[in-house]
Each structure stands twice: as structure tokens, then as C-alpha cells.
Amino acid sequence: MRRLVILGSTGSIGVQALEVVAAGDEHEVVALSADHRWEELIAHESSAEQARAAWDGEVLSGPEALAQLISGAEADLVCNAIVGSAGLAATVVALSEGIDLALANKESLVVGGELVIELAAATGARLLPVDSEHSALYQLIASEKGQAPGTIERLTLTASGGPFRGRSRDQLASVTVEEALNHPTWEMGGKISIDSATLMNKGLEVIEAHQLFGTEYSAIDVVVHPQSIIHSMISLSDGSSLAHMGYPDMRVPIAYALHWPERATVDLKPLDLEQLGSLTFEAVDNDAFPCLGLALAAGREGGTAPCVLNAANEVAVAAFLDHRCSFLQIASVIEATLDAVDIEQSYSFETLIESDRAAREAATEQLLAFS
């Protein structure tokens, strides 16, 4: 039995992690955390049956609570399914304690970057990505371990294209929150659904891949693949390309991360290629979806730029969800914030907290200027 902590247990990933755990008998859930819908968790009325069954402990709250929860749980594995840069502190605590981390919170890697990777290396904690594309890449890269450096030449991340694939910039001017939340292939929390509609999600994922696998930005490609069957691909020096395939269901990468190095049994129908008929691919429309380019530029700039990008995006997405800005203004807020805030090339966790704060302030000012 592995002692497991699930952070963000009332969210889309958190609930599915509880489902994966309930389907097997390899994990004991020793602590859960939640922000929204926490009352349900305490009232033992969480939407996840398993939360009710698993929970029989004390309740902590306040800013120090997460650190206390992780340190006190004597966990073998922490699943971080918190949304946004609010998840970075939990990542840092888990890795500092040398606890293996199943990481859904991609913002931890976007914001914390090299510091997070160095921390994991220093304590020997293992970082297991939950993001489907990165879980795919992790598996593909593991299959080539032991090959000479340079054997893996390129990484390709697929993007569904989101609900607005095929629309021009003009056609995006008046899209609504409801339309943006309606993702064609994945069911996810609100913030990542909007990120998928703007393609910022893919931008954050390229930065995540760069950090996780140490791959240069020039060797990471993004291709739109509306069916979301191929999750990622690696291209090798001998002309081979290896792809990871499966129906879009987050229980698969969650199960991989929670059960590593074993394979779990997940109750899914086998991939039926005849029924799928065809898989299609197209280029990203960078004019209609400028957020991917903004993220790539921030990633290449490095230092605190990804932190500033992420904070501005969080502020802009929250404003869009709250009907305080339009869909196209999300990218404008991010671009203006990156122009306004000083980027530091060398940084500490303290610098990141300060950059995050400055970026949120600048992004909020931008929003006021628009209204």
C-alpha cells in the first residue's frame, strides 16, 4: 500500500484520481485538500464516493495548512491537482521532503522552472507528469533510455485546437464564456478549459515539456490533432517516430503516474481504429490564437518571464470567466503585462513570488484600461 495525498481533490483531476485509487487496492488516501467545494468534502458529501469512504481525519485550513498537511501525512506520493500558481508551494514542499510527486499542476513547472527540477534532483523525489501529453512523452522517452544522447531529436505535442478551431480572429471577437468552456474532447476545470480555447494551455505545456525533459524549444513542435487520440510523439535519429495513442481520458495518465512503475488496469474499451476511421492534423493558426506564440516567446526568454506570463494569464482568464473582458483581450492583457513587468534572468522562489505579484498588479491595471 502506498500512502497517497491528493491536493485539489474536489476538482476535475482530483475526483478522477480518487476514482483511479478506488478502482485498485494499491493506495491508501491519507490526506485530501480542497479550496472550492471544501464544505462538501468536510460534510462527507463530495461528488466522489471515494472521498467519503476514504476520509476520517482532521481538517486544517489557512495558508500554512497545505505544507503542514503534506509534511504530516508521511506520504509516499503526493498528487498535486491544484489549479494555477497556487499549486507551486505544494510542489516545493513535497519535493523538498523527497516525496514522489504526480504532477497535474503544470503551472508549478511553468512558474518554478529550473528551481523545481533542481529541487527534485537534489532530494531524489520523482516527478511524474499527469498532463496527458507529458505522460505520453515520459513513456516514449523511457522506452529509449540507454540510447546515445541525441537519439531523440524532436518532441511533438498534439493540441485538440479547442472549441474555436478553424475560426478566424474576427470570428473570435464576440465568443461567449459558455462557448469557450465547451471543449470538444476533454472535460476539465474552468481555467484549463479557457486555456485550451486560447491555446495558452499548449503554450504552458511546451514550457512544461522543456523543463521536464530538458529539450530545447527549437526541438519541440505543436500540431493540431482534433481527435486527441495521439497524445504526443518523439522523432528519433534513425527516421523512426514513436507516438502514444489512446482515447482522451485523464484516468489513463493519472493511473500511470499513481501506479508507476507498474501498469494499472483502467476500465476503458480498447482503441478501435476502424471505428475512428481517420486521424487528422493541421497547423496552429497563430493569428487567431496568439497565446501560444506569447508563451513560446516567454519560455525562450526564460528567467521570470514564464512566471509573469502565467500570472497575467490567470488574471485575464478569471476576468473573462467573470465577463470583465472579451476573449481576444486575454492575449492583449498578457502581452501588455509582459511589456510592463521587468524580467529577471536569475531568480529564487522569493523573486518568483514578487514577479507573480507584480504581474497580477500590472494585468489588473490593463484590465481597467480596457473597461
Ligand code: NAD
Ligand atoms: P479544477 O478547477 O477542476 O480543480 C482545481 C482544484 O484545486 C479544486 O479542488 C480546487 O478546490 C483546488 N484549488 C483551487 N484553488 C486553490 C488554491 N488557491 N489553493 C489550494 N487549492 C486550490 O482544475 P482541474 O481541471 O482539475 O486542473 C487541475 C490542474 O491539473 C491544473 O493545473 C490543470 O492545468 C491540470 N490539468 C488538468 C487536466 C484536466 O483534464 N482537468 C488535464 C491536464 C492537466
Ligand code: MG
Ligand atoms: Mg495536456
